[in-house]
Amino acid sequence: MGGDQRRWRGDRWRVNDEKELERMCHPLRSLGKEIGKGQFGITYIYKEKSTxxxxxxxxxxxxxxxxxxxxxxxxxxxxxxNELSxxxxxxxxxxVYEDNKHVYLVMEHCEGGELYQKMKSNxxxxxxxxxxxxxxxxKVVYCLHFMGIMHRDLKxxxxxxxKKGASPCSVDYTxxxxxxxxxxxxxxxxKPSQEKVGTAFYVAPEVLKRKPYGLKIDIWSAGVILYILLTGVPPFYGENEMEIFEAVKIAKPDMESHPWPLISENAKTLVKAMLSEDPTTRPTAAAVFNYQWMKDNGVATENPVDTKFLVKMKHIRAMNKFKKLALQKLTEMILEEEFKKTRTMFRNFHTNEQIVLSREELEKSLDRIGEGIGPEEAKEIVEAADADGNGYIDYNEFITAMTNIKQHKEENLRRAFNQFHKGSNG
Known part of the structure; x- marks a missing residue:
């Protein structure tokens, strides 16, 4: 268990020695029982040795x-x-740790278990x-949307x-x-997203129809969860995934059968609004809290999230926007002759400069074209290119990354900086 285990720090892996691994209690040493299973990994209890x-x-x-x-x-x-910490x-x-075979995410342990299991039994x-x-x-959706983040897999x-309730009947859902x-x-x-993501029962119709989508896909997914909470069954059902997808695309949930006659009109109003086929007519996360049904049940609020946390989130959001703007300015300031070659390379991948490249596609294409670019440099280009972290590289990101690595990096960064601060002395 020596130097082949590594801990994640910021955006780089750093090798630890045996003593540090012991001090930090590497999770490989004492994994307990399984408490969850996902598409890529299994979650276990980990008991920290020292505490x-x-x-x-x-x-x-x-x-x-x-x-x-x-x-x-x-x-x-x-x-x-890390950003939502x-x-x-x-x-x-x-x-976060890794060794030769696994990556380990060590997280806060929540004793109450999954919401899914509670809903399934209740x-x-x-x-x-x-x-x-x-x-x-x-509240989660509000916070994410305030940050400009789509969850894209709410379920x-x-x-x-x-927390674990004192009894099965006393669960603290707050x-x-x-x-x-x-x-x-x-x-x-x-550039609204069009990537097909999500889980069958909860995915929004515009995602399945490959239409541009935005934050409102999370409102749809939350609406599906509300429907299940009130009825015990999903609004869209099928014998297989394809049948479920077709039902979601039609977007006509049953609001007449049992137990809907027993459910209040105010509840129905909110469910219908959140499951509107037209995303522009779905309420925002903030607006959901102002619906009469939320007021009737004592959960309406004008401030869903702590103000201090929102200030922190606002700062992070502003910095992300600044980084993106700085990259765009850098691209605009680079002289035409400096990136003719890299533009040609991008055109070799696609004929339309507005088309985006996946990170995998770019790595393969760089290897295919050659140009004296080795595997490590290709990886460096791809890492640098995906500036917004969405898994895809657009033309501006590509040009910026290539130029940063290949030509006049410091000079161009200084010129980009000067666009933000005229007359700066350093």
Whole structure:
């Protein structure tokens, strides 16, 4: 268990020695029982040796991280969990480790278990409890959307309860926390997403129809969860995934059969609004809290998230926007003759300069074209190119990254900086 284990720090892996691994209690040393299973990994109890404190450890086999997109999803999850650190709505990430065969995410342990398991055993909920659960979910959505982040895979399996109830009948649904940000992405208002992501029962119709989509896909998914909370069954059903997808595309949930005659009109109004086929007519996360049904059940609020945390999120969001603007300025300032060659390379991949490249596609294309670019440099280019962390490289990102690596990096960065601060002396 020596120097082949590494800990994640910022955006680089750093090799630890045996003593540091012992001090940090590498999760390989004492994994306990299995508490969850996902597409890429299994989550176990991990008991820290020095303190006896319990954590959740997600163990991900590297053999399941085959494509560039899969690897990027893991990096994205770590990035978002780090950015959202400090807010009780999100499971806290303690550390990330890797060895030759696995990657380990060591997280806060939530003793209450998955929301999914509670819903599965409970069936339908009273409107009051359903409103409490929806309120907790919408606080998460509100916070993410404030940051300009789409979760893109909201479902009961991705929420856990921080506390264990004194009995099965006394569950504290106000302690819900969000997990799993592998499919999450920043929204680019100028270029709406069209990538097909999500889980069958909860995915929005515009995603399946390959239409441009944005933050409102999360509102749809939350609406599906609310429907299940109130009825005990999903709004769209089929014998297989394709049948479910077809039902979702039609977007006509049954609001007449039992138990809907027993459910209040105010609840129906909110469900219909959240499951509107037209995303532009779905309410925002903030607007959901102002619906009469939320007021009726005592969970309406003007301030869903702590103000101090929003200030922190606002700062992070501003810095992300600044980085993107700086990259665009850099590209604009680079002389035409400096990147003719790299533009030609991009055109060799696609004929339309507005088309985006996947990270995997770019790596393969760089290798195919050659140009004296070795594997390590190709990887460096791809890492640098994906500036917004969405797994794809557009033309500006490509040109910027290539120029940074190949030509006049310091000079061009200075010129870009001067666009923001005229007359700067350094």
């Amino acid at each position: 006896g404190k319990k954590y959740a450890c997600k163990k991900i086999p590297k053999r399941k991280l085959v494509t560039a997109n899969q690897k990027e999803a893991l990096k994205r999850e770590v990035k978002f969990m 400090g807010e009780e709505l999100f499971v806290e990430l303690k550390d 069936g339908r909920y009273s409107e009051k409890v359903a409103a409490q659960i929806l309120s907790s979910i919408m 009961p399996e991705n929420f856990v309860l921080a 302690s819900l926390k969000a997990i799993d940000f592998g499919l999450s992405a920043y929204i680019d208002e100028g």
